[in-house]
Amino acid sequence: MAFEIKKTGKVYDVCIVGSGAGGGMAAKILSDAGLKIALLEAGPKYDPADPDQMTQLKWPYESPRRGASTTRPFGDFDAAYGGWEINGEPYTKKNGTEFDWFRSRMLGGRTNHWGRISLRFGPRDFKHRSYDGLGDDWPISYEEVAPFYDRVDKMIGVFGTKENLPNEPDGFFLPPPKPRLHELMIKKAAGKLGIPVIPARLSILTRPVNKDRSPCFYCSQCNRGCSVYGDFSSSSVLVKPAMKSGHVDLYTNAMAREVLTDNSGKATGVLYVDKTDLQEYSVNAKVIILAASACESARLLLNSKSAKFPNGLANGSGVVGKYLHDSTGASRSAFLPQLMDRKRYNEDGTGGMHLYIPWWGDNKKLDFPRGYHIEFGGGMHMPGYGFGFGMERMNGKYPAKDGSSKPAGGYGAGLKDDYRRFFGAQVGFAGRGECIAREENYCEIDPNVVDKWGIPVLRFNYTWTDHEIKQAKHMQDTFEQIIHEMGGVPNGAKPGADTMYGLENPGRIIHEVGTTRMGDDPRKSVLNKFNQAHECKNLFVVDGGAFVSQADKNPTWTILALSMRASEYIVDQLKKQNI
Amino acid sequence: MDRRKSLKALALGTLSVSALLTAPGCDNKKTDAGKGGDKAKTPGYGRTEDEKVRDEQLNAAPYFTDAEMKTIAILADIIIPADEHSGSATDAGVPEFIGFIVKDKPELQLPMRGGLRWLDVQSAKRVNKSFSESTPEERLAIVDDIAYPEKAKPEMSQGVAFFNLMRNLTATGFFTSKIGIKDLGYVGNTPNEWDGVPDDVLQQYGLSYDEKTLAECLKIEDRTKIMTWD
Numbered sequence: 001m002a003f004e005i006k007k008t009g010k011v012y013d014v015c016i017v018g019s020g021a022g023g024g025m026a027a028k029i030l031s032d033a034g035l036k037i038a039l040l041e042a043g044p045k046y047d048p049a050d051p052d053q054m055t056q057l058k059w060p061y062e063s064p065r066r067g068a069s070t071t072r073p074f075g076d077f078d079a080a081y082g083g084w085e086i087n088g089e090p091y092t093k094k095n096g097t098e099f100d101w102f103r104s105r106m107l108g109g110r111t112n113h114w115g116r117i118s119l120r121f122g123p124r125d126f127k128h129r130s131y132d133g134l135g136d137d138w139p140i141s142y143e144e145v146a147p148f149y150d151r152v153d154k155m156i157g158v159f160g161t162k163e164n165l166p167n168e169p170d171g172f173f174l175p176p177p178k179p180r181l182h183e184l185m186i187k188k189a190a191g192k193l194g195i196p197v198i199p200a201r202l203s204i205l206t207r208p209v210n211k212d213r214s215p216c217f218y219c220s221q222c223n224r225g226c227s228v229y230g231d232f233s234s235s236s237v238l239v240k241p242a243m244k245s246g247h248v249d250l251y252t253n254a255m256a257r258e259v260l261t262d263n264s265g266k267a268t269g270v271l272y273v274d275k276t277d278l279q280e281y282s283v284n285a286k287v288i289i290l291a292a293s294a295c296e297s298a299r300l301l302l303n304s305k306s307a308k309f310p311n312g313l314a315n316g317s318g319v320v321g322k323y324l325h326d327s328t329g330a331s332r333s334a335f336l337p338q339l340m341d342r343k344r345y346n347e348d349g350t351g352g353m354h355l356y357i358p359w360w361g362d363n364k365k366l367d368f369p370r371g372y373h374i375e376f377g378g379g380m381h382m383p384g385y386g387f388g389f390g391m392e393r394m395n396g397k398y399p400a401k402d403g404s405s406k407p408a409g410g411y412g413a414g415l416k417d418d419y420r421r422f423f424g425a426q427v428g429f430a431g432r433g434e435c436i437a438r439e440e441n442y443c444e445i446d447p448n449v450v451d452k453w454g455i456p457v458l459r460f461n462y463t464w465t466d467h468e469i470k471q472a473k474h475m476q477d478t479f480e481q482i483i484h485e486m487g488g489v490p491n492g493a494k495p496g497a498d499t500m501y502g503l504e505n506p507g508r509i510i511h512e513v514g515t516t517r518m519g520d521d522p523r524k525s526v527l528n529k530f531n532q533a534h535e536c537k538n539l540f541v542v543d544g545g546a547f548v549s550q551a552d553k554n555p556t557w558t559i560l561a562l563s564m565r566a567s568e569y570i571v572d573q574l575k576k577q578n579i
Numbered sequence: 580m581d582r583r584k585s586l587k588a589l590a591l592g593t594l595s596v597s598a599l600l601t602a603p604g605c606d607n608k609k610t611d612a613g614k615g616g617d618k619a620k621t622p623g624y625g626r627t628e629d630e631k632v633r634d635e636q637l638n639a640a641p642y643f644t645d646a647e648m649k650t651i652a653i654l655a656d657i658i659i660p661a662d663e664h665s666g667s668a669t670d671a672g673v674p675e676f677i678g679f680i681v682k683d684k685p686e687l688q689l690p691m692r693g694g695l696r697w698l699d700v701q702s703a704k705r706v707n708k709s710f711s712e713s714t715p716e717e718r719l720a721i722v723d724d725i726a727y728p729e730k731a732k733p734e735m736s737q738g739v740a741f742f743n744l745m746r747n748l749t750a751t752g753f754f755t756s757k758i759g760i761k762d763l764g765y766v767g768n769t770p771n772e773w774d775g776v777p778d779d780v781l782q783q784y785g786l787s788y789d790e791k792t793l794a795e796c797l798k799i800e801d802r803t804k805i806m807t808w809d
Contacts, residue, residue, distance in 0.1 A: 044627075055625040057768060060755035061672075062624045064634065064679045067755070071630055081627060154808065161795045172808045175797040178775035184786045199795065206797045207806040215802050217770035343780050344764035349773045382768050383760060385680075388750030392728050392743055407727040409739075411658045411746065419750055423763055 005271065005280045012038040012249070014570070015270050015285035017256045017300065020109030021556050022542035022563040023291030024234030025152075027242040029567035035574075036247055038283045039239070040254040040272055042292075043081055043105030046112060046235050048225025055079065055224045060384050068385035073102075075384060079112040079225035079233075080104045084507070088452030091443075092459040099324075099443075099460035100507035101295060107252065108235025109293065110510060111556065113223045115352050116231050117375070118158040118203040118557045120149050122167030125551035132369050134467075135436045138548040139520045139529040142169065148561035156232045156560070157209040160201035168358045174206045176354060177218075180347050182336070182378035182427050183355045189485035190357060195478070200356040203232035203557075212241065220381075222351025231351060232556075251283070257455050258304040259288055259539065265308045267539045273453045287538045287570055287579060290516075291563070294545035295324070295443050298515035299458050301526075301541075302445045312445075314533035319526050320516055322442040324462065325550055327511040328372065328433040330472040330495065330502040332479040334488040336378075337398060339425035347379050347424075359552050361474075368470035371552045372433025374478070380424035388419050395422070427488065431475035434552040435468050437514045441506075462506045472501035511555050513544035531566035538579040542566050637682045647695050650711045651677055651745075657722055658749040665762035673752035680748065687744070694741025701738060774799045 013035035016023045027039050048054055055077040060066045063076040070076075073083040082104040091101050104110045123142040129135050146169070153172040160173040176199035179187065187197040204222060205215045213236075214228035222231045229236040242248050253275040260269045260282060269284040290297040298321045304313035312320055359371030395418045396408025406414070446459035476495055483490050495502030506512075519525025522534035531546050533539040542563035544555045551558075573579045626634065643651065655668035655677070668674075681687045695710075698721065702710040706717050725731060725738035726746075753759040775796075781787055788796075 052623075053625050057770075058624050059757070059760070059768065061757055061760075064638075064676070065683045066676065066680075066751060068680070068683065070683050071633065076624065157806070159797075174806050175795060175801070177773055178788060178792065178796045181776045181780060181784065181786070184776070184781075184788075185784070188786065207801055207804060209806055211805070218773040219768060219770065221768075338784070343777070343783070344766055345777055345780065346767045346769070346771055347773075347776070348767035348771070380765060380767070382765055383751075383754045383763065385751055385755065387754050389747045391746065391750065396729060408729050409727045409743070409746070411722060411726050412660055413662045415746075416659050416662060419754060420763060423765075 003280075005282055007282050008284070010284065012036050012283065012285040013574070014038070014287045014289060015040065015283055016289045016291055017270060018042075018109060018291035018293065018296070018543065019107050019239050019250075020104075020234050020291060020293065020543065021111050021559045022544075023289070024108065024111070024238030024242070025560050025563035026289050026291060026542050026567045027248055028238040029564055030570065031242040031245040031247040033571045034247065035571070037242075038249050038251060038285060039242075040251045040256055040270060040283070041107050041109075042255045042275070043107065043109075043253065045250075045252050046079075046081070046107040046225070047240075048079065048112070048233070048236065049227040049229075053225075054227055056221050056227050057219060058224075060382065066385040074113060074223060077221070077224050079223060080110065081106040089457075090449060090451060091457050092446045092449055094459050094461040097460065097462050098505045098507075099462040100505050101458070101460070101512070102507065102510045103293065103296070106235075107239060107250075108233045111232065111234040112225050114510075114556065115375070115554070116202040116204050116222050117352065117356075117554045118201050118232070119373075119553035120169045120171060120561075121145070121551045121553055121558050122169055124167045125549065125553065128370070128549055128551075132363065134369055135438075135549050136519070136524075139518055139525075145558070145561050145565065148565045149557065152557060152560045152564060154209065156203055156237055157205045157207075157213075158201055158203045158557075159199070159206045161199045163198050165358060171201075173201070174209075176200065177206055177350055179354045180349055180379050182339070183353065183376070185336070185486050186376055186427070186482060187355055190482050192485055193481055194360075195357055195482070196360050197355050197357055200353045202350060202352045204350045204352065205230045206350075213237065216350055218346075218348055218350060220348035220351050254281070255453060255455070256292065256300055257453070259290070259300060259313050261304070261306055261308065261313060261536070263308070265536060267313070267536055273455075275453075278453075287540070287574070289566075289570075290539070290541045290545075291543045293543050294513050294515045294547075295458055297541050297543055297545045298443055299445070299456075301516065303456055309535075314516075314526055314535045314539060316535050317523050317526065319524060321444050321458075322439050323437040323514040323517050323548075324441045324443055324460075324512060325435045325437045325514050326506045327509040327550060327552075327554075328435050328464075328468045328471055329430060329504040329509040330475045331428060331430040332476060332483070332495075332502070333426055333428040333491045334479075334483040334486075335394070335422075335491060336425050336427060336486060336488045338487060340398065340421050341401070342380075342424055344380065348382075349379075353377060366474065368467050368474065370434035370436060370467065370471065372431045372471060372475060373552050374475075375430045375432060376427060377430075378424075378427035391415070391418060391422070394418075426491075427483075427486075429479045429482065431472070431479075432509060432511075432552065432554070433468070433471045433475070434550055435464070435506075437517070437549050438465075443515060460507075464500065464503060464506070469500050469503060472503040473497075476501050511544070511550060513547035513550050513555055516541045516545035517548050518546045519548065530569040531562060532569070540566055540570065637679065641678060642682050642688060643678055643692075646709075646711070647692065648674055648678060650695050650698065650709075653711055653718065654722075654745050655749045655752075657718070658746050659753045665758050668749050668753050671753045671756035671758040673749050673756070676752035676756075677748050680752075687748075690741065690744055694737075694744065697737055697741060772799050772802060
């Protein structure tokens with residue numbers, strides 16, 4: 001077969017690259033409006049109800065490695081096809097800095113395994129520069145996004161409670177599940193310290209929102225994908241109904257290479273390699289929507305060079321790839337002696353925490369400018385690979401049932417009983433905070449390296465500043481305060497300055513955003529406030545790339561709201577023949 | 580069909596959502612048929628093609644020799660013997676798990692092989708027999724010297740490190756097995772309705788759900804009712 005680019009005469013109304021939160025929502029809204037859509041996804045089809053793909057309700061012994069994370073970074077039963085390292089799809093780093101880039105190559109992308117934490121950004125999050133002089137304001141306000149958050153709440157479903165907190169807007173919530181035992185203990189302890197603990201806000205159906213999706217049946221395994229669609233993933237909740245409209249052609253295993261443009265500078269289509277037959281194809285459309293993830297969309301733009309766009313498409317400002325920022329993350333776990341020998345019952349609950357700690361501090365009185373929220377876990381989890389590791393560090397420290405002490409480690413019936421005694425007596429805390437977006441943190445095209453399909457790869461440059469490091473220190477101090485107040489014993493040594501207080505590598509929290517940010521000034525931003533490229537009117541980016549700042553929230557709910565808003569703008573602009 | 584059965588059927592994909600939401604009765608025959616057919620429809624544990632190939636490659640040849648496997652089995656049963664609650668590590672298939680995991684995680688191969696050899700040499704020095712050839716009393720004499728990290732003599736440190744690894748792998752292998760999960764008393768991983776911590780447990784820890792929490796949280800009887808806000 002000759003090596004050539006296979007073209008068709010067919011012209012779609014819209015070509016969407018990527019089927020995660022942003023792409024799925026665009027496919028749903030635009031197909032509802034009757035537009036003909038080509039949806040490109042770099043990975044295979046995925047349906048958590050497909051017996052060949054299903055991992056929900058599997059037992060650890062069904063995996064020969066007992067669920068270990070050898071091939072999937074979050075374990076054998078996790079739904080993500082991908083990870084921080086993917087064979088044949090490298091990325092590089094610059095100036096000795098670190099960035100870890102997580103990619104899920106599958107229908108629905110990273111929404112298949114995420115934590116379902118569905119927080120709205122608050123009024124201050126959109127205008128943080130006005131508040132503290134750092135970073136930049138968004139060109140839009142909370143009030144402009146609120147109606148879209150409202151619709152996302154009702155369409156997808158999120159549990160929570162009305163709390164009237166100033167920067168944690170309430171929504172249209174489903175009733176939350178009752179807290180678990182360790183969550184009540186944390187609430188009591190944190191309450192004494194003046195730290196608020198409120199019901200979590202997770203997109204898990206405690207009650208159904210329509211007849212297509214069942215309510216949660218409390219297996220605690222949202223990260224495995226839900227076979228009854230009781231939680232939000234883009235593939236099950238958005239793409240699947242969009243496909244039913246008959247207006248969407250799904251191209252799986254289609255790895256986008258570049259966006260094609262004509263001499264007038266208009267986008268005309270997308271060039272992709274089909275991973276199954278290794279042939280090159282182009283798909284034509286009147287509107288191109290990138291939703292490939294913040295960094296992948298930036299990579300696509302930077303790789304789409306032409307005489308008209310020598311710096312890459314929509315990159316006259318040079319801003320594409322810049323202002324990359326991920327949430328901060330630091331964590332600590334603890335042992336709760338009072339939970340030894342605890343009574344057994346099924347406390348799986350939903351696939352996430354039932355309570356959480358929203359940011360409660362006043363940064364004007366603290367030595368770091370932005371907040372964080374605290375997530376926590378614990379309880380009698382299903383055992384998996386790693387269960388029981390390190391018993392020799394535990395069982396010598398606590399008295400046996402008869403009050404006697406015994407040497408650490410050991411073997412035999414006594415040791416066997418220790419594993420039972422210690423089961424379910426651990427808690428873990430994780431802070432997730434805002435990192436201020438800076439121009440100096442970026443991804444760019446590595447001039448020397450290509451992936452297995454010959455596509456130039458990304459090279460990252462990312463450093464934390466004192467803002468983030470001091471925030472991580474505050475997290476560690478807070479974790480210890482709560483643990484001590486609970487009567488717990490923190491595990492391991494407290495992370496100190498030598499490890500930046502346990503601050504994770506950027507990229508590890510998988511909230512990276514900002515690489516194609518929106519703004520009113522085309523010299524300082526890539527997109528306008530409708531996610532439309534300043535320099536290419538029929539090109540949109542609806543993933544996290546559009547974010548001006550990340551907030552101390554998880555990005556998904558805002559990606560969904562902004563993608564819905566951009567999609568309706570596209571319908572309107574097409575009607576008006578502006579694009 | 581009662582709610583528990585409905586939940587099971589739902590999880591198995593044999594009952595449609597709308598049936599659960601609307602139907603007061605239920606077609607049991609259909610559900611049972613679905614259940615029977617379920618086994619045939621659920622091969623493996625949700626592997627991708629690449630992962631299937633990798634598993635096959637790992638399963639193609641053993642890493643440990645027969646002699647090494649014999650010693651692993653003896654050690655595993657010393658660490659987790661049968662008791663009045665459940666069977667032993669070998670009953671739970673722990674040696675087979677260890678045989679697989681060292682191929683899956685090659686970084687474990689050298690510590691395991693070297694550790695087993697260290698053990699045999701230690702045994703030979705003492706009784707001029709390999710660990711597996713020695714008597715149960717002779718074996719325990721060595722194990723007692725390496726099973727207690729804080730009491731062990733400095734010259735036993737390599738044996739302690741090996742025994743820690745062996746203890747970890749044995750415990751993980753055992754408590755992730757069917758026998759071990761039952762022994763542990765983990766009762767989840769099944770469709771159910773979470774309606775909070777049992778009352779006696781709340782009482783035991785001096786905790787309770789406050790009025791606000793009870794008012795806000797899901798009433799479990801509403802669980803299948805479609806939510807409306809207007």
